[in-house]
Amino acid sequence: MSEYFQDYVAVAAFAAFGVLLVALTLGITYLVRPSNPTREKVSTYECGVDAVGEGWNQTFIRYYIFGLLFVLFDVEAVFIFPWAIKAEELGLPGAIAIIVFILTLLEGLLYAVRKGVLRWE
Amino acid sequence: MSLELTFWWLLAIKLAVAAAVVPVIGMVIGYAEMKLSAHMQSRVGPYFAGGRFGWAQLIADGVKFIQKEDIIPEKADRPVFKWAPALVMLGTMALLVIVPLHPSSRYGIVRDLEVGIFYALAISSVSTIGVLMAGWSSANKYSMIGGLRAAGQLIAYELPLVLATVGVVIQAGTMSMQGIVSAQVAQGWPFALTQFIGFAIFMIATLAELTRLPFDMPIAESELVMGYVTEYSGFRFLFFFLAEFANMFSMSVIAATLFLGGYGLWGINxxxxxxxxxxxxxxxVLVFLMIWLRWTLPRLREDQLQTLAWKWLIPISILNIIVTAVLKVVI
Known part of the structure; x- marks a missing residue:
């Protein structure tokens, strides 16, 4: 197997092992632990009183605009890394190009702040 | 070390070591947390388990957790509820792949991935999906709000975390963990001297990613009971904390590698x-710092958390990148 695929196999093995660890431990503790679910035990916990309404109530998710901005900036970060590795070779032209790119996004963030979409209320 | 193992044997040995090390890390950091909090806040607590220093307390806790009933709420989304801790552990274990302990590329690290630091930042977000799953599937209002807060927090602090590492990548010219350490060993000083802004931002963002105080809104005992773990019990509950301690270790290793010279020290081969x-x-030292901050700082408010990330940390880390880029090219 080539070195290239060994990286993938190692990552996949460790990830699978994380899941396996949970499955195995829970499997072993299954032999020891009691299992006696009563109505009170399996009811939704709400500080002792009976739960009011559904657990999946509609809630106002305040940060969907944060989410959109996050996608923008995360993609930006992906573009910065390839340049960062070759920063020395690319020299001044590369630096100017990436600074213009970053400043454009910084301006976008400034616009969002001035527009008031980053207020959490 | 002259013994040449095949790839599969080596991988199996490393998996076995990781399996043994993760619970040990959990216990050491858990014990440190307990003792330090006791000294910092005069929480006398269990001083007597095992005779001296309360050393047996965590073992007793472990035995207790093994015997606890595994309760799944009747309204919960069962498969999602059951698999959420597994996904959290998946991210935790996969993060250990790029932990560099020694310059030997075969024995000192599981795999020295070419995209090292980039992989670490990507895989550390997987745990948050597990947290969101746990929060949603519990069918409990506290859990739901906790899970949503965790997602919002990840969104806000992933960016400073990523952007803070760019400065190091510019200086080292590589994303590989071993490459970053050897760059620092070669030049004789750690990147923290030039990237101190990046280091500070990285540590703040790490605390937020680990949802530790002062950024523990997803758990926030006084507001949300126990946040996304409210409905969990027994070993499933324990896995969330094991993952937190193991992630504390991994993120500290990454911070030490990027900014403090990793396993290199001036004057030592x-x-x-x-x-x-x-x-x-x-x-x-870094873990001590995290515990110290946890037991001495109050919790931030949710809007303060978001303001800190979006209006301060992200612009500052972007300016840090620009300054680093200019200095790298000019000097």
Missing amino acids: PETLLSPIILFAKVG
Whole structure:
């Protein structure tokens, strides 16, 4: 197997092992632990009183605009890394190009702040 | 070390070591947390388990957790509820792949991935999906709000975390963990001297990613009972905390590697077996710092958390990148 695929196999093995660890431990503790679910035990916990309404109530998710901005900036970060590795070779032209790119996004963030979409209320 | 193992044997050995090390890390950091909190806040607590220093307390806790009933609420979304801790552990274990302990590329690290630091930042977000799953599937209002807060927090602090590392990548010219350490060993000083802004932002963002105080809104005992773990019990509950401690370790290793020179120390040949000890000493300092902050700072408010990330940390880290880029090219 080539070195290239060994990286993938190692990552996949460790990830699978994380899941396996949970499955195995829970499997072993299954032999020891009691299992006696009563109505009170399996009811939704709400500080002792009976739960009011559904657990999946509609809630106002305040940060969907944060989410959109996050996608923008995360993609930006992906573009910065390839340049960062070759920063020395690319020299001044590369630096100017990436600074213009970053400043454009910084301006976008400034616009969002001035527009008031980053207020959490 | 002249023994040449095949790839599969080596991988199996490394998996076995990781399996043994993760619970040990959990216990060491858990014990440190307990003792330090006791000294910082006069929480006398369990001082007597095991005779002296309460050393047996965590073992007793472990035995207790094994015997606890595994309760799944009747309204919960069962498969999602059951698999959420597994996904959290998946991210935790996969993060250990790029932990560099020694310059030997075969024995000192599981795999020295070419995209090292980039992989670490990506895989550390997987745990948050597990947290969101746990929060949603519990069918409990506290859990739901906790899970949503965790997602919002990840969104806000992933960016400063990523952007803070760019400065190091510019200086080292590589994303590989071993490459970053050897760049620092070669130049003789750690990147923290030039990237101190990046280091500070990285540590703040790490605390937020780990949802530790002062950024523990997803759990926030006084507001949300226990946040996304409210409905969990027994070993499933324990896995969330094991993952938190193991992630504390991994993120501290990454911070030490990027900014403090990893296993390298001025005047000491990194090829010796002293390297892992040096690394663990640095990690110990960072973990102590995290515990110290946890027990001395109050919790931020949710809007303060978001403001700090979006209006301060992200612009500052972007300016840090620009300054680093200019200095790198000009000098």
